[in-house]
Amino acid sequence: MWRTVFKSVRTEVVSALPTLTRAALAKALFRAQLNKVYRWYAGGFFCFVLVLALLEQWGLSREWIGFVFLFATIGLYAGIGIMSRTTDAAEYYVAGRRVPAIYNGMATGADWMSAASFIGLAGTLYLQGFNGLAFVMGWTGGYCLVAFFLAPYLRKFGQYTIPDFLGERYGGHAPRLLGIAAAIVCSFIYVVAQIYGVGLITSRLTGVAFELGVFLGLGGILVCSFLGGMRAVTWTQVAQYVILIAAYMTPVVWLSVKQTQVPLPQLVYGQQLQQVTAQEQRLSQDPKELEVQALYRERAQVLAMQLENPAQALADERRSAQERINQLRASDAKPADLAQADKRLSALPKSDVAAEALWREQKAQADTKSQALNGMAPHAQQFLGDPDGTEAERELFDVSRRNFMALVFCLMVGTAALPHILMRYYTVPSVREARESVAWSLLFIILLYITAPALAVMVKFEVFHVLVGTPFNELPPWLAAWNKVDPSLLSITDINLDGILQLNELTIGGDIVVLAMPEIAGLPYVISGLVAAGGLAAALSTADGLLLTIANALSHDLYYKMIDPNASTVRRVTISKVLLLVVALLAAYVAAQKPADILFLVAAAFSIAAAAFFPALVLGIFWRRATGLAATLGMVAGVGFTLYYMSTTQSWLREVFGVTAPLELWWGIQPIAAGVFGVPLGFVVMVLVSWVTPAPRRAEREWVEFVRYPNLRGPKNGQGG
Numbered sequence: 001m002w003r004t005v006f007k008s009v010r011t012e013v014v015s016a017l018p019t020l021t022r023a024a025l026a027k028a029l030f031r032a033q034l035n036k037v038y039r040w041y042a043g044g045f046f047c048f049v050l051v052l053a054l055l056e057q058w059g060l061s062r063e064w065i066g067f068v069f070l071f072a073t074i075g076l077y078a079g080i081g082i083m084s085r086t087t088d089a090a091e092y093y094v095a096g097r098r099v100p101a102i103y104n105g106m107a108t109g110a111d112w113m114s115a116a117s118f119i120g121l122a123g124t125l126y127l128q129g130f131n132g133l134a135f136v137m138g139w140t141g142g143y144c145l146v147a148f149f150l151a152p153y154l155r156k157f158g159q160y161t162i163p164d165f166l167g168e169r170y171g172g173h174a175p176r177l178l179g180i181a182a183a184i185v186c187s188f189i190y191v192v193a194q195i196y197g198v199g200l201i202t203s204r205l206t207g208v209a210f211e212l213g214v215f216l217g218l219g220g221i222l223v224c225s226f227l228g229g230m231r232a233v234t235w236t237q238v239a240q241y242v243i244l245i246a247a248y249m250t251p252v253v254w255l256s257v258k259q260t261q262v263p264l265p266q267l268v269y270g271q272q273l274q275q276v277t278a279q280e281q282r283l284s285q286d287p288k289e290l291e292v293q294a295l296y297r298e299r300a301q302v303l304a305m306q307l308e309n310p311a312q313a314l315a316d317e318r319r320s321a322q323e324r325i326n327q328l329r330a331s332d333a334k335p336a337d338l339a340q341a342d343k344r345l346s347a348l349p350k351s352d353v354a355a356e357a358l359w360r361e362q363k364a365q366a367d368t369k370s371q372a373l374n375g376m377a378p379h380a381q382q383f384l385g386d387p388d389g390t391e392a393e394r395e396l397f398d399v400s401r402r403n404f405m406a407l408v409f410c411l412m413v414g415t416a417a418l419p420h421i422l423m424r425y426y427t428v429p430s431v432r433e434a435r436e437s438v439a440w441s442l443l444f445i446i447l448l449y450i451t452a453p454a455l456a457v458m459v460k461f462e463v464f465h466v467l468v469g470t471p472f473n474e475l476p477p478w479l480a481a482w483n484k485v486d487p488s489l490l491s492i493t494d495i496n497l498d499g500i501l502q503l504n505e506l507t508i509g510g511d512i513v514v515l516a517m518p519e520i521a522g523l524p525y526v527i528s529g530l531v532a533a534g535g536l537a538a539a540l541s542t543a544d545g546l547l548l549t550i551a552n553a554l555s556h557d558l559y560y561k562m563i564d565p566n567a568s569t570v571r572r573v574t575i576s577k578v579l580l581l582v583v584a585l586l587a588a589y590v591a592a593q594k595p596a597d598i599l600f601l602v603a604a605a606f607s608i609a610a611a612a613f614f615p616a617l618v619l620g621i622f623w624r625r626a627t628g629l630a631a632t633l634g635m636v637a638g639v640g641f642t643l644y645y646m647s648t649t650q651s652w653l654r655e656v657f658g659v660t661a662p663l664e665l666w667w668g669i670q671p672i673a674a675g676v677f678g679v680p681l682g683f684v685v686m687v688l689v690s691w692v693t694p695a696p697r698r699a700e701r702e703w704v705e706f707v708r709y710p711n712l713r714g715p716k717n718g719q720g721g
Helices: 001-018 019-057 061-081 088-095 101-112 115-158 162-170 174-206 210-260 265-285 288-308 310-330 333-344 352-369 391-415 419-426 432-449 452-467 478-485 512-521 525-563 569-592 598-622 626-649 651-657 675-692 700-710
Strands: 489-490 506-508
Touching: 001 061, 019 061, 019 210, 019 525, 061 174, 061 210, 061 525, 088 210, 088 419, 088 569, 101 210, 101 419, 101 432, 101 525, 115 162, 115 174, 115 391, 115 419, 115 432, 115 452, 115 512, 115 525, 115 598, 162 174, 162 419, 162 525, 162 598, 162 626, 174 210, 174 419, 174 512, 174 525, 174 598, 210 265, 210 432, 210 452, 210 512, 210 525, 210 569, 265 288, 265 452, 288 310, 288 352, 310 352, 391 525, 391 598, 391 675, 419 432, 419 525, 452 489, 452 506, 452 512, 478 489, 478 512, 489 598, 506 512, 525 569, 598 626, 598 675, 626 651, 626 675
Parallel strands: none
Antiparallel strands: 489 506
C-alpha cells in the first residue's frame, strides 16, 4: 500500500516539475540505479571467486574450475545482452546517448583492454624489457590526443560513426566509402587478434582444441553485440572491466607480497628489477648456459647447410631415417625403438618447399637461442647496442631507438583514430561528458598499464630464480599443460642432456606470460581461472566493439546512407545484426589459422587506422580549407603506402602476397610501425591537394564552425550535440 502511494506521489511531483528539472532528476535516478546494480554485481563476483577458492580446497578439480569460470562469465554477459536487446536505432548505434561519463570510461577501458593489452603487453615487456614500454607510452599518449583533438568535437557532431563525419564534413560518397573500407579493414584485423586470444584462453580453461575454443568463445561475443548493439555492448563492457581489472591486479599483488611483503607492486618492483639484473649477469657467464648456446650455434650451422640445397638435404634425411628403420628391423629391436624410428620418418617434411620453410623457422629459433639470455636484451637496458661501442653497436643503438620512437608515434595516432574507440564518445549525453569520459577512460586504463611493467619483472624474477636450475623431473606440471595448448608458446628441450633446465632451453611466448603467471608463482588454480576469465573479458569486450563497428559501417554507412536512405529503422538494425554474424564467423575462421602473433596484428590495425583517419579527422575539424578530394586522396595515399610497406617487409605478409624481392627496411623501421610513413604522407597529400582544388562548399565549412565552436547551431537544422 505505502509503496503504491509513494509511487503515485512521486509521479505527481515529477510531472509538476519543469522539463529541465525532470530531465535532471531522471538522469540522477538512472545513475543511482546504475551505481546500485554494479555495486551488487562487484560484490557478487567477489563472493563467486571466494566460493570457488573454497571448493578448490575441498577437492574441486581444475577442469571443473575452468568450466565454471568460462560458462559462468559468458552466461553473465549473455544475460546482460538479452536484457539489453533493442531494435531502436539510437539505442542500437549509440546506447541512447545516455551513458554517464564514469561508466563510459569503464566501458571504454574494457573496449580498449584488448587481448593485446591484457595478454600481450606484459609478455612483450617480459621479452623486450625497456623497449616494450613503447606500447605503454604510445597507447596512453594516444588518449591525450583523443581528449584534446577529437572526442569532444566528434560528440558535438552528434552522429553515429566515423564515416558519418567524413561524409558530412567533406561531402560526396568517396570520403564516406573510403572511411567504411578503412574501418572494416583495421577493425577486422584487430578482431582477428581478439578471437585468437579467446581461443587461446578457452582452450586453456577447458582443455579443448584451440580451433574449437575459438568458436566456443565466439558465442559469448555474438550474444552481446548481436541482440542489443551498443546498448548491450556498453553495459556488458562495464561488467567486463570489473572482472578484467580484478583478474589482473589480484595475482600481481599476491606475487608482490610473496616476493617483497609489500602489496603495492607498482612501487616496489624496482628492487626486484635490481635482482633480475644481477641474475642476468650471472646467467650470461654461467658455463652451462654457454654450453647450451654453443649447441644451438652448432644446430644453426647444420640448418644453414641444409638450406643451401633443401631438396638434397631432405632426400638425405629420408634415406638416413629409412636406413635406421631397416637396421632396427634386422636386429630385432624393441617395438618401442622401431615405433620411434617410424615416427621420425613420418615427421619429415612432405616436400622440399615445406622443408625449407620449417628449417628457416628452426634456424631462426636456434640463432636466437645461441645468444645470451635466450636472445632477450637485459631488462633495464634502454635500447639495443651501445652508443659508445663499435660502429656496428652504435648503428644497432640508433636503429633500436628509431624503432622505439616510430612505434610510439604509430600507437599514439592509431589510438586517436580507432573507430571502435571514437564511437564510444557518441554515447555520452553531452560534449562536457565526452571530455570527462576521456579522463575516466585514461584513469581506468592506467590502472593496468602501470601494473604491467611490475608483472613482467616479477614473472622474470620467478623464472630466473625458481624455474632455471630445476631438474627436468621436478618441473611443475603446468609446463606440460601449456605445451599441449600450443608448443610454439611454451616448450623445453634438454639439449645438453644434463637433466637440469637452463634458461636457453626454455621457450616462453609472450602471449602466455600473463595467463601462466599464477602457475609460475605457485598460486592456487582458482587464481589461474580468474586471470583467464579476465583475459577472456578483455578479448570479448574489444571484439564486441569491433564487430559492431564493422556491422554498423556496412548497414548504416553503406546501406542506409548510400544505397537505401528510406530504409526503416527495423530493417537497418536487422541488416546490421545479420552482417555482424557473418563477419564474426569469418573472423573466427581466420583466427583459427593462427596467422600471426597477437601484438603484430594489433599494431598493424593501429598503423592502418592512423594512416586512414588521423589526417582526415584532424584537418577536417581544425582546417576549413580541407576539401573532399584532398581527404579522399590523402586516405588512399596514407593507407596504400602503409599496406605496401607492411606487405614487403613482414615475413607472413610476404608469403601471403608472394613477395620474392630482397627484404629492405627503410631506415631500419620494422613493419609493426609502418604507419610512421603513411600518416605524414596523408597530411602532405591533403594539404597540397586542398590548396590546388576549389574551396569546400559553404555547408561543409559550416560543419567546421559548428563542431569547433559551442554556441553555433549545425548547418542542417541544428543537427548535432
